[in-house]
Amino acid sequence: MARWEADASGRLREAALELYVSRGFEQTTVAEIAARAGLTARTFFRHFADKREVLFAGSAELQARLVDALVAAPEAASPMQAVGAALDAAAALLGQNHQRSRQRQSVINSNPELRERELIKMASLSTALADGLRRRGVAEPDASLAAEAGIVVFRVAFERWISEPDGPDLARTMRDALDRLKAVTG
Amino acid sequence: MARWEADASGRLREAALELYVSRGFEQTTVAEIAARAGLTARTFFRHFADKREVLFAGSAELQARLVDALVAAPEAASPMQAVGAALDAAAALLGQNHQRSRQRQSVINSNPELRERELIKMASLSTALADGLRRRGVAEPDASLAAEAGIVVFRVAFERWISEPDGPDLARTMRDALDRLKAVTG
Numbered sequence: 601m602a603r604w605e606a607d608a609s610g611r612l613r614e615a616a617l618e619l620y621v622s623r624g625f626e627q628t629t630v631a632e633i634a635a636r637a638g639l640t641a642r643t644f645f646r647h648f649a650d651k652r653e654v655l656f657a658g659s660a661e662l663q664a665r666l667v668d669a670l671v672a673a674p675e676a677a678s679p680m681q682a683v684g685a686a687l688d689a690a691a692a693l694l695g696q697n698h699q700r701s702r703q704r705q706s707v708i709n710s711n712p713e714l715r716e717r718e719l720i721k722m723a724s725l726s727t728a729l730a731d732g733l734r735r736r737g738v739a740e741p742d743a744s745l746a747a748e749a750g751i752v753v754f755r756v757a758f759e760r761w762i763s764e765p766d767g768p769d770l771a772r773t774m775r776d777a778l779d780r781l782k783a784v785t786g
Numbered sequence: 787m788a789r790w791e792a793d794a795s796g797r798l799r800e801a802a803l804e805l806y807v808s809r810g811f812e813q814t815t816v817a818e819i820a821a822r823a824g825l826t827a828r829t830f831f832r833h834f835a836d837k838r839e840v841l842f843a844g845s846a847e848l849q850a851r852l853v854d855a856l857v858a859a860p861e862a863a864s865p866m867q868a869v870g871a872a873l874d875a876a877a878a879l880l881g882q883n884h885q886r887s888r889q890r891q892s893v894i895n896s897n898p899e900l901r902e903r904e905l906i907k908m909a910s911l912s913t914a915l916a917d918g919l920r921r922r923g924v925a926e927p928d929a930s931l932a933a934e935a936g937i938v939v940f941r942v943a944f945e946r947w948i949s950e951p952d953g954p955d956l957a958r959t960m961r962d963a964l965d966r967l968k969a970v971t972g
Contacts, residue, residue, distance in 0.1 A: 679970050720905065740946075742966055742969075744942050745938060745939075780927055785935055785972070
């Protein structure tokens, strides 16, 4: 993708989020998003299938980062340590922009269809982590349990992180949640 | 609900599952389900909003049983022990009919819309368990983490249970999965 095209995608994502926050997801049209980004609807549809997918454009990259970090963890790492490495990678990717993460989540929470799409994204992340663990030689049910537990930590920590206005450190919030999970299950 | 009406609901659920398995969910109409049950489409719609909801008619009861068991657990029980009591209640309810559970899951797995609906059901169960734990005085994030961990155990154990043709004991499968979760997170 050319540099200008990548920039178009970023501008469209930013314009969409601004409009979803200020007017609401349902009330915003693709034409309005494109206009706000100084682009055409035709360009919008070269990047995104529909106005819902703008909010999930980062999902594939997030999943790839998580799986890469999991697979790259030291051979001696336990399943949960490998999952912890994946969570660190997620925090590094998502922890940069507290304000945008808060806004995106508020839009998603406001719409049942978006909430469903988010659930599917999380289920897909969990499946990908379990696959990665099995490639590391982890047997079932441990692979699925460790992967799902990792996604639980991810979701609970992420929710806490965006609920706090001053934006604490996401990586630390995730490690704290992992420690609490160990404490409650232990 | 009169006795005959309750029976109508059960007959419709059974007829629907038989048709979904033999012909496929998409290919089955409400009229066909009603005819197989010896009832009318009008009766069908007195019991279920659509042909999808027939598969989820037990969700409310499942959730109520889980929450009741969680709330009724001894005061001294840890959050995870209370969740364990809820899982025992789920196993007692679902563990009776291995063949029907297998069939229902195969229908759900065959259809993306049904898989989404199942994810929403699981998210709702988790929210209800977390609410119950907070009512027991469990603080956040422990309440959410223990509830989510319980649903992870539920899902992984249930999947294992239906994947085995001879139908082992669901309660034991759940307790084994809970032990494995403790081991992998510990």
